[in-house]
Amino acid sequence: MKRSYWIYGGATGLLLLLLQVLHYRTMVRDLRLEVFGVVIAAIFMVLGVWVGIQLYKRRQATLIDQSRAQALQLSARETEVLSLLVDGCSNQEIADRLFVSLNTTKTHLSNIYQKLNVSSRTQAIQKVRDFGIISSPESTKK
Numbered sequence: 001m002k003r004s005y006w007i008y009g010g011a012t013g014l015l016l017l018l019l020q021v022l023h024y025r026t027m028v029r030d031l032r033l034e035v036f037g038v039v040i041a042a043i044f045m046v047l048g049v050w051v052g053i054q055l056y057k058r059r060q061a062t063l064i065d066q067s068r069a070q071a072l073q074l075s076a077r078e079t080e081v082l083s084l085l086v087d088g089c090s091n092q093e094i095a096d097r098l099f100v101s102l103n104t105t106k107t108h109l110s111n112i113y114q115k116l117n118v119s120s121r122t123q124a125i126q127k128v129r130d131f132g133i134i135s136s137p138e139s140t141k142k
Contacts, residue, residue: 004054011050015043068133072115081108086125086134 022036069079077098084094095105109121118124128134 008051011047015047018043063135065133065135068131072131072133074112074115078108078112078115081105082112082124082128083134085109085112085121086128 019040022039064079064083066079069082074082080098081094084097089097091102091105091109095102098105113119113124116124116127118127125134
């Protein structure tokens with residue numbers, strides 16, 4: 001995470017330096033203001049794309065080990081619900097993403113809790129991590 005801050009800070013510093021150089025060139029060489037605006041827009045577009053890519057990498061879905069999930073007799077739909085649960089989604093968000101009703105989501109969660117022999121979301125998440133059923137993209141990088 002600190003590496004991302006350093007990269008972002010360095011990119012922003014270079015951007016500010018480039019803007020100062022462009023400002024100087026605009027004042028000294030009388031470049032047209034439109035060129036200055038286009039360069040600034042291009043720089044911010046590239047920076048925005050880079051930030052978007054960084055955020056997308058962090059939001060990748062949690063990986064589920066299907067063989068271990070099947071050993072606990074979790075259905076395919078329950079593993080989808082479990083993946084969204086681990087990603088921090090609320091019951092309503094899970095229902096919206098899976099295109100099911102809130103009651104169906106609650107039923108899936110109840111079945112998951114029963115199969116894992118737990119009584120809360122945090123216990124379920126901890127148990128599947130302990131069993132090695134889930135792995136987030138960040139934990140596989142380390």
